[in-house]
Amino acid sequence: MLYPNNIKKTHKTFINYANRGMDLEELINETNEYYLEKDMALIYKKPTPIGIAKSSFNEFGRTIEKAYFKEQSTLDYNGIYKGKYIEFDAKETKSKTSFPLANVHKHQIEHIRNVIRHDGIVFLIIKMNGLYYLLLGNDFINFIDNNERKSIPYEYISTKGFNLIEKYNPPLDYLKIIDNLLLGGHNYGKEVKS
8 A cells, every 4th residue: 555655654454373283183182072072082281390499489379480391291181082092193283294203202202112012003294284184103114114214205205194174073083983994893903012
């Protein structure tokens, strides 16, 4: 728009990046609330154990001034579904060609191995290229055990992973995929090296 004296005014748009990266987690949390309301499953986000090093009291109550992580966290979510232990992690990457293995810590990889060994259901939900994929823990571990790469190619994720379509309710119905695998007699633990 031109103002008097041919001055062009532009309006700057403020973009808030504060919650960027939280979209996937929010979708999963809403999905888990839906499952709980419908009495389908009990799946919760695990809190990270924090130790308080220093605190003080003020008019609002106790305030934490210094804290530390007590131990390494395992995966983000766990619970029970149809009598089976279920655990998974939510991961996002901006890379369009591969999922960096650095996004999954060594202790998390070992934890995935342990859940598989004990016949639990374990997987990653990965947001990549604007799409959501459920990658079973045994496919994730098999890739790690049989490749020297530091990232999983998108082609592997799109081929081995199950595409989750974002919907209204529940937003990411990952239990539908788990249901199909359970009904199909999928063996979660026997395909992976210990």
